[in-house]
Amino acid sequence: MTDAAVLAARSQAESSAPPLLEARHLSKRYHFGKRLLPGSGKIVHAVDDVSLAVFPGETLGLVGESGCGKSTLGRCLTRLYEISEGELLFEGREIGHVGARQLKPYRRKVQMIFQDPSGSLNPRRRVADILAQPLRVHGIRPRAEIDDRLRELMDLVGLPPGYLDRYPHEFSGGQRQRIGIARALAMEPQLIVADEPVSALDVSVQAQIVNLFADLRDQLALTYVFIAHDLAVVRQVSTRIAVMYLGSIVELGSTDTVYGRPAHPYTEALLSAIPEPHARQQCERIVLQGDLPSPISPPPGCRFHTRCPFADDRCRTERPLLRPLDDGRSVACHYPRTEVSRTAGT
Incomplete structure (x- = not known):
């Protein structure tokens, strides 16, 4: 079966299958500053x-500028961060506000791979100890089978079993990331949230890790949330794309639809920056004016209106909701690019 046929079959299954993981009106806020009186201090709307x-x-790609809330959302989906508001459901069960004991089965089914493999691996422990710990804590395998399982994990990520006796500092960045992937696989998860797993690696090593993700998805029937700011990488691995801006989703749809005909002006600007002139010859580079607003005091109305060349009075006062379009995607824009033709300043 060709790659296109695989994606088509997967999309068809998604149309009838219930979600594995679902977030409903999920918010995460941080309070800081003086809070002596109710309502005092400041709030970061992450x-x-x-x-x-x-x-x-599927592989859901989550993209956006640095500081838009991608990593925070990923940690909320894995319940590494507490959720301020909203619901989080896994296989239809609400797990957004349950305690540690109720979360233990969820911890096994949903794992996270971090951006910096050096910072996510204990430098004082051998690889064998790092991989064996989750097996022992969750009782996934009998103790007599742990050594065999460790060798299986190393083989899955393309590392020799002899590396089990080494320490993290003895490996390259790409090898350490493979160890981080092996640690996530040790739990035999259904869903993996990968938080910019290739951004700290050389380009040649990035391609190897991206291919590894694809092979593991097909071999182990995994589901991914793939967080990245490199739009070319996200396009290669993702079935659907969610675009974030200042803590909110502004566009969500299939990879081909979003990349082929972006509906939100922010998505259009992001895609114009991909260094692939042969792939987007007719798309001129769109340079956004101004900086990303502070999440402490997000602008009223549409969060993007301060940088959007098409904003009008409605955009400045009324916040657009994420709504479905006829082509199957959803967009949070009063004037989606696929519905009307506009010129700057109108």
């Missing part, structure tokens, strides 16, 4: 009213 679903077998 994730603001996000709703999305992740279907079995």
Whole structure:
């Protein structure tokens, strides 16, 4: 079966299958500063009213500028961060506000791979100890089978079993990331949230790790949430794309639809920056004016209106909701680019 046929079959299954993971109006806020009186101090709106679903077998790419809330959302989906508001459902069960004991089965089914493999691996422990710990804590395998399982994990990520006796500092960045992937696989998860897993690696090593993700998805029937700011990498690995801006989802749809005909002006600007002139010959580079607004005091109305060349009075006062379009995607824009033709300043 060709890659296109695989994606088509997967998309067809998603249309009838219930979500594996679903966020409903999920928000994450941080309070800081003086809070002696109710309402005092400041609030960082890191994730603001996000709703999305992740279907079995797909790879949902999560993209946006640095500081837009991608990593925070990923940690909320894995319950590494507490959720301020909203619901988080896994296989239809609400797990967004349950305690540690109720979360233990979820911890096994949903794992995270971190951006910096050096910072996510204990430098004082051998690889064998790092990989064996989750097996022992969750009782996934009998003790007599742990050594065999460790060798299986090393083989899955393309490392020799002899490396089990080494320490993290003895490996290259790409090898350490493979160890981080092996640690996530040790739990035999259904869903993996990968937080910019290739951004700290050389380009040649990035390609190897991306291919490894694809092979593991097909071999182990995994589902991914793949967080990255490199739009070319996300396009290569993702079934669907969610675009974030200032803590909110502004566009969500299939990879081909979003990359081929972006509906939100922010998505259009991001895609114009991909260094692939042969792939987007007719798309001129769109340079956004101004800086990303502070999540402490997000602008009223549409969060993007301060940088959007098409903003009008409605955009400045009324916040657009994420709504479905006829082509199957959803967009949070009063004037989606696929519905009307506009010129700057109108």
